[in-house]
Amino acid sequence: MRMLINVPETVVADALRGMAAAHPGLAVDVEHRVVMRRDAPVEGKVALVSGGGSGHEPLHGGFVGPGMLAAACPGEVFTSPVPDQMVRAAAAVDSGAGVLFVVKNYTGDVLNFEMAAELAEDEGIQVAKVLVDDDVAVTDSLYTAGRRGTGATLFVEKIAGAAAEEGQPLERVEAIARQVNASSRSFGVALSACTTPAKGSPTFDLPPGELELGIGIHGEPGRERRAMMTSREIADFAVDAVLDDLRPDGPVLALVNGMGATPLLELYGFNAEVQRVLAERGVPVARTLVGNYVTSLDMAGCSVTLCRLDEELLRLWDAPVETPALRWGR
Amino acid sequence: MRMLINVPETVVADALRGMAAAHPGLAVDVEHRVVMRRDAPVEGKVALVSGGGSGHEPLHGGFVGPGMLAAACPGEVFTSPVPDQMVRAAAAVDSGAGVLFVVKNYTGDVLNFEMAAELAEDEGIQVAKVLVDDDVAVTDSLYTAGRRGTGATLFVEKIAGAAAEEGQPLERVEAIARQVNASSRSFGVALSACTTPAKGSPTFDLPPGELELGIGIHGEPGRERRAMMTSREIADFAVDAVLDDLRPDGPVLALVNGMGATPLLELYGFNAEVQRVLAERGVPVARTLVGNYVTSLDMAGCSVTLCRLDEELLRLWDAPVETPALRWGR
Numbered sequence: 001m002r003m004l005i006n007v008p009e010t011v012v013a014d015a016l017r018g019m020a021a022a023h024p025g026l027a028v029d030v031e032h033r034v035v036m037r038r039d040a041p042v043e044g045k046v047a048l049v050s051g052g053g054s055g056h057e058p059l060h061g062g063f064v065g066p067g068m069l070a071a072a073c074p075g076e077v078f079t080s081p082v083p084d085q086m087v088r089a090a091a092a093v094d095s096g097a098g099v100l101f102v103v104k105n106y107t108g109d110v111l112n113f114e115m116a117a118e119l120a121e122d123e124g125i126q127v128a129k130v131l132v133d134d135d136v137a138v139t140d141s142l143y144t145a146g147r148r149g150t151g152a153t154l155f156v157e158k159i160a161g162a163a164a165e166e167g168q169p170l171e172r173v174e175a176i177a178r179q180v181n182a183s184s185r186s187f188g189v190a191l192s193a194c195t196t197p198a199k200g201s202p203t204f205d206l207p208p209g210e211l212e213l214g215i216g217i218h219g220e221p222g223r224e225r226r227a228m229m230t231s232r233e234i235a236d237f238a239v240d241a242v243l244d245d246l247r248p249d250g251p252v253l254a255l256v257n258g259m260g261a262t263p264l265l266e267l268y269g270f271n272a273e274v275q276r277v278l279a280e281r282g283v284p285v286a287r288t289l290v291g292n293y294v295t296s297l298d299m300a301g302c303s304v305t306l307c308r309l310d311e312e313l314l315r316l317w318d319a320p321v322e323t324p325a326l327r328w329g330r
Numbered sequence: 331m332r333m334l335i336n337v338p339e340t341v342v343a344d345a346l347r348g349m350a351a352a353h354p355g356l357a358v359d360v361e362h363r364v365v366m367r368r369d370a371p372v373e374g375k376v377a378l379v380s381g382g383g384s385g386h387e388p389l390h391g392g393f394v395g396p397g398m399l400a401a402a403c404p405g406e407v408f409t410s411p412v413p414d415q416m417v418r419a420a421a422a423v424d425s426g427a428g429v430l431f432v433v434k435n436y437t438g439d440v441l442n443f444e445m446a447a448e449l450a451e452d453e454g455i456q457v458a459k460v461l462v463d464d465d466v467a468v469t470d471s472l473y474t475a476g477r478r479g480t481g482a483t484l485f486v487e488k489i490a491g492a493a494a495e496e497g498q499p500l501e502r503v504e505a506i507a508r509q510v511n512a513s514s515r516s517f518g519v520a521l522s523a524c525t526t527p528a529k530g531s532p533t534f535d536l537p538p539g540e541l542e543l544g545i546g547i548h549g550e551p552g553r554e555r556r557a558m559m560t561s562r563e564i565a566d567f568a569v570d571a572v573l574d575d576l577r578p579d580g581p582v583l584a585l586v587n588g589m590g591a592t593p594l595l596e597l598y599g600f601n602a603e604v605q606r607v608l609a610e611r612g613v614p615v616a617r618t619l620v621g622n623y624v625t626s627l628d629m630a631g632c633s634v635t636l637c638r639l640d641e642e643l644l645r646l647w648d649a650p651v652e653t654p655a656l657r658w659g660r
Binding site for chain 2: 003015057058191208298320
């Protein structure tokens with residue numbers, strides 16, 4: 001264990017207290033585990049609510065703020081949040097314009113957000129849901145029926161969040177979120193396993209000198225294990241896996257994401273290879289984001305997410321956003 | 331080796347190509363290893379130029395942009411850049427208002443920036459220099475005479491960069507940079523060593539279950555090695571080490587910095603402990619930044635930097651900045 005923690009039991013609550021101290025724009029309910037925009041509910045605007053297991057930071061709490069999420073519900077590490085958190089978040093941020101739940105396709109998240117939607121509707125809150133399932137590595141796993149939800153979550157939250165910020169109605173915000181998910185695909189690679197505080201040892205066994213192609217967000221097994229590859233080879237494999245499924249015929253938005261422990265120096269170098277492959281395949285790249293955004297604790301590795309853009313999606317991607325992890329102006 | 335690279339020899343050039351692709355606001359001279367604001371030189375404004383060994387990203391290239399650095403010169407991993415890079419950068423970004431070199435106190439950096447200043451002055455460029463030496467862990471080491479330069483580099487670059495962006499003259503920008511450095515202290519802790527691409531094995535030996543208190547930016551040895559401590563105990567030790575030396579009598583700016591491989595979840599939890607210690611010692615915190623900003627490749631660990639603020643420094647800290655790693659608006 002080389003963790004910067006007190007005890008495993010308080011890791012999430014400690015982090016929420018630390019977030020609250022660092023970000024005065026957030027209102028953090030540490031007891032009930034809800035991170036909200038301080039100015040929520042925002043009159044006349046749809047509110048996006050997401051959540052999932054902790055350990056993927058800055059996802060989702062780091063994406064709360066004007067232009068993105070109204071609230072996030074963190075569960076225990078790698079464990080779904082409970083419906084009570086989601087209902088509480090929805091009630092706190094709903095202005096009357098309705099709430100969109102952004103749900104990664106992970107069985108626990110799906111069930112709990114479904115139950116929360118029913119409970120919130122019983123309280124008179126209008127709720128829509130979008131399921132994010134962008135991971136092309138595997139369909140159906142021990143944890144999820146269908147494709148897993150990974151990097152596209154950031155795209156859905158940013159782009160649909162911008163639509164909500166513009167004052168678009170719930171059905172339109174939901175449609176945009178669905179379009180973004182349907183237009184996005186991801187592929188991830190692990191160079192090491194990660195270690196959860198509760199377990200204290202790596203979540204799976206990955207011998208030095210090997211890598212796992214097609215890893216899930218919790219280190220779920222992927223397509224195959226191989227001897228270590230170069231950055232160039234990994235980019236070829238990952239980008240082609242995405243393109244085979246996505247088949248873009250115009251510009252894309254690219255996320256070159258670190259899993260947590262891979263240095264930014266390496267991620268930028270990997271981005272150079274990703275851009276090379278895309279250029280070789282004739283795919284124009286409109287925007288690129290490089291960094292640690294959808295992580296798995298201290299896992300070394302990376303993922304590539306591409307999203308087919310149209311003019312509206314690009315405009316919404318470029319719209320101002322002000323969250324702890326993603327901020328830009330006009 | 332669990333690195334996302336091609337070969338060690340091209341790591342820095344690969345990363346620069348990847349930065350160029352991701353950030354259209356930067357002009358990156360990959361061959362000569364200079365990262366510049368695309369709009370440089372900016373008429374009538376002082377230009378800040380920094381640089382140092384690679385492996386500390388986003389420092390310094392990620393801090394190039396309006397409101398911060400005009401240019402950065404990356405050396406090889408953990409190796410000082412050469413004077414030619416600095417002279418080239420200075421010539422490219424000088425508007426005639428002069429250049430401020432921001433130099434971390436590391437012997438190679440100090441010598442090379444000194445030589446570069448002489449060469450640039452021979453070319454008619456007015457150059458001032460500020461030395462950053464904020465690390466209270468050790469004075470004099472194998473690599474540096476005096477205190478080492480670490481987290482305060484970010485504060486100097488942000489705050490003096492804002493003064494330059496306002497159009498303040500070189501001598502004033504230099505004086506502010508010196509004030510920020512003199513008002514800042516840091517203390518770092520390693521929970522693991524880091525691995526450079528060229529060496530391929532950890533830079534020092536840190537057995538599991540132990541930590542190094544007072545680590546330098548390259549993993550230089552610190553004050554002492556101990557059995558693993560809790561986040562609470564580390565915060566007590568690090569904050570007290572800083573406060574003993576800094577003795578603030580008013581509000582401070584706090585950087586809770588990750589060394590690279592420590593998850594953001596843990597950094598936020600550590601921030602809660604840092605804020606607790608500061609509250610117990612009666613030190614008000616005006617602003618807090620939490621994240622991986624001054625890193626050591628894949629090292630696990632953290633550092634705390636505090637800066638005594640006056641009204642002008644706080645105003646300059648809050649001023650807009652638009653760089654890859656640090657951005658905020660009015």
